[in-house]
Structure formats: structure tokens, C-alpha cells
Amino acid sequence: MELSSHRFFSFFDPDVADELRRRATVKTIPAQSILFEEGEKSDALFLVLSGRVELCKPAGRRNYLTIAFVGEDDFFGELGVLDGSVRCARAVAVEATTLARIDRKPILSVLRNTSGKTVIDVLNRTIQNLRVTDERYVAEVVRKEKMTLVGEMANTIIHDLRNPCHGVLVACAVLHKLHSDEKTLRCCKIVREQVDRIISMVEEILEFSRGTYQLNRQTESLAALMEKFAFLNQEHLQRSGIELELRPANVWIHVDAGKLSRVLQNLVYNSAEALAGRRGRIIISARSLESEIEICVRDNGPGVPDEIRDRLFEPFVTCGKKGGTGLGLAIAKSIVEAHGGRILCESKRENGAAFHVRLPVG
Template sequence: YYVNQLAYKEKMTLIGEMVNTIIHDFRSPFTGIQLSSSMLKELHPDQESQEWCDLISMQVQRMLNMAEEVLAFSQGNTKLYCQLIDIAKLLQNFAKLNQVYIDFSSVELIVSVEEGLIINADENKINRVLQNLLSNAVEALDKSEGKIEIRARRKDRLVEITFSDNGPGIPQEIQDKLFEAFVSYGKQGGIGLGTAIVKTIIDAHNGKIFFESSPSTGTTFYLHFPLAKID
């Protein structure tokens, strides 16, 4: 046990140092991309160009946020910057940001959301949860018939978000340890931090995550968050 813990700490330290270097080295070119996007936005005032420029800026910021999230995870830091979030708007924006990725991957994405679902959460971190689950699903799917469904509804005093795919399912031998660091499935070259980060973020929000998976039906993740109390 002691040896395993020592190896785990060494891996996390190495990942933290690596990601810190990446963030430092990438910040300058990312800033250049955002400045170029702003200049293009000024030169092309038509709506379509404006939307594409906004998308570029948002995606660059997302990449930085994702790298910083891995760094925070490696340091055991789960600090939240919470605000009231409308789940319908969150999922609509998430689908829009990933439309090019979904089209390129040749899978179908379906989003269905009840109106009026509000949670108190860190929007960047919730987006990271969704992105990790989406990336895992896309990489595990048969691209010719792949389908992903994201649904959100009220369940008692909770918001339940389900994230389903029709892929081959999660191997039985790793299901019990799926949310541990360095456990991976269905991905080429993955290091196994995605679902561990997901679990850490949801725990920090006093939420819950669990899943059902089989080779015949695919995988469904269930995410539960407390409904926000609005006066």
C-alpha cells in the first residue's frame, strides 16, 4: 500500500510539473490567437464571422481552463467559483461549442433539457465534467452509428443530468475503479485522469455520479446536483 501511494504521489507531482510548463509555454501563443481573433472580428462585422471569432476565443480559453484543471487536480485543489447556472443554457452552449468536434467525429448528439433547472456551481468545472464525458464517449463509439444523448430533468430536490452513449460499454474489470486516477478505457494514449477529475469536481459540488454499463446497451452516467435555492 505504501509503495502504491508513493508511486501515485510521484506521478501526480510529475503531471503537475508537466502541465505547469505547458500552461506557461502555451499562454503566449494562445494570447496571440485571441488577439488575431479580435482583429478579425473588427475587420468582418457580419454575424457569421462574429460568431466564428467568438467561438475561437472561447475554445482557446477552454483549453487553458482544462490545463489549469489538471494542474489543480494534481495539487489536490478543488476551489470553486460558484454562481447560479441555468442548465438549459449551459447545455445549449456546450453543444454549440462542440458542434465542430461532433461533426468531425461523425456521431450524433442529442440534448434534451427541462426548463427552469438552476444549480449553484462553478461553470468552468461543470463544463470540464461534460467535456471529459463527451470525449470518452466519442473515442469509444463506433463512428458510423455512434449516438450520445444528454438529458437533464428535475428529480425531487435534485437536478439529474444523464449522459448516455450506445458504445461497447465499460470493461467489467475496471468498473469498480473507474473513478480512480490512472484508470482508462476506450481511448488511445489516455493516462486515466478524466473520470477521476470528474468525480473530484462533482464531489466538491456536493453532488453524486454513478453509471450503468453493458456491451449491449452502452453506458449511461448519472450526475446529481442539488437544486439551487432561489428566494
């Protein structure tokens, strides 16, 4: 949007608004850029002309708690500008974002010399923002408590699972010795790999609840990783009436193969659940970009519901799924970010959804 049409200027008389526009500095910043840190001096107000900014607070070592998102035609940083306090949160550009920056001094000068109605309008907007942010912060604290409980539960499950899983593996080894035909060997291989996957899935929930991941990185063929994933999951998807198509790229990636397979599983099964009750198609494709490798999981389902689109990767967010926990996409995002990558979603109602996983080269 153009600077002149931003709603912040609607608080002021035309002449005053024009003066503030002249004082604004417009700049486009890349995704993941930090605009300011908590505790820094509040020296300016920011207007969002395009893109999105995340406001967050520290929550443990290297973790941050999201308290608000600011989008196009909105503004942030006004509280510190008004009362002179330091920044009370960190601001990060979620995507490439165009901002207009107005320094604190001209804003205060205008407010001191303008009508009472203008001041009240600005204060009302600030109070409204504080109320929304407070509700969000309380919700995040509750979410953190839930994650603690999930971690405790996962720890207990891991302990209880190991013995029966060991028994299944021993029985599988005996079956392997007694029957050496190709079909039995194939079935034994699937059983062993799926048992290992059960254990690793619960361990990943435990790691997710703690906010840390232990990555066992190795250089892997992305095509081979995708083919192995299809080998383990294609039969189940076919029984659900879903066609799985691979479009691999001949590239090598330095990743934890087990955890990246978990990301694919969460994305594919999320699509499969969205396709429930209809014959569908899921395509996993890969391509090499300039400094990233992209894996895309695309389906022809109904798309992401509007009511959860902005919170899609947050824990416990789910909509319309029978028995859904709302953890699958949150875990996928955390694994991708542990690899130094990012995950994006594009979706249109009744035109399916596409999840793009982008990992750094090397």
C-alpha cells in the same frame, strides 16, 4: 443476500455459526455514511450483505487514499477484532449498504474454544486481505507520485501557453474588427471560447493534481449551459459520425459553469472515444429530483470494459483507448465532488454506458 448464507459462517461448525448469527445486528445505512474512523476502538466485525464499503486512509487535508473496497459476501474489521488494536483505516459506505455487525467479545470467545482449523482459516483470510490491501496501498503511493509529476508538468504548460494564446486572441479581435459578417463573428466567438477553455483545462489538471478546486459559483440556467456546450462541440462530434441530442430541464443550478462544462466535455468525449469507428448517439439529459439535480450522459456504445469497471474513476485507469491518459473521468469525479455532488455509472456490455451526475439543489 441473507445473513444465513454469508460465507463468514462457513468457517465454523453449524452450532457455532448459528450462535454467531443470533449475535449479529443487521442494519441498512445510506450512501456516504462513515462506519468508523481511523484510530477508533475496534469493537466489532462487519459482514456485507449488500452494497459496497470503501476503506481509506488520510492523505493530506480533507483527502483520502482508497486502500480497498469490500463488497457483498465479504467482511472487514477482523484485524482489530483479533489483536485488539484501534482501527487502521476509515470505512465509508459507497452506496446504500446492508451490514451485519458482530461484537468482538463473542467472536473471540468462539475462536478460543473452536478447532485449530477454524482459527487457521480465519487467519488465512486475514493474511490474504492484508496482502491485497498492501498491494493497493503501494499502487496508490505510486499514483500520488505520478500526480505530483503531472502537477509540475501542468504548471510549466500553463506558463508556456499564455503567450501564444494571447496572440491568438489578439488576432481574433483584429479579424472581428475587419469582418463583421455573422459567420465571421460566430467563428471568432468559437475561437475565443476555445482558447479560454484550453487555459482552464490545464489549470484544472493543476488543481486536480493538488487535490483542491477554486470554484467560481454562480446561479446558471442548466438548459443554457447545455446549449452552449452543444454549440462548441456539436460540429466536432458530427465530423466523427456521432449525433448529439439534448434533453434539457428548465432548472437553475448554483455551480462553476466552466468546470461543469469540463465535466460534460470529459463524459461526452469519453463516450465519443468508445464509439470510435461506428455511427453513434450521445444524449445529454437533465431532470430535477427531490433534493438533487441530475445530468445524465448516455451513449449507445460497447459499454465499460469489465476489467476497469470497479476502478473507472481512478486516475490513470484506461482500457483500449489510443493515447488515453486515464485522467478524464477522475477529473470529472473530483469536480463533481468539489460541488458537493456525486457521479455514478451504469453499463452493460454492448448496451452502452450512462453517467449520472447528481448535484445538490442550491
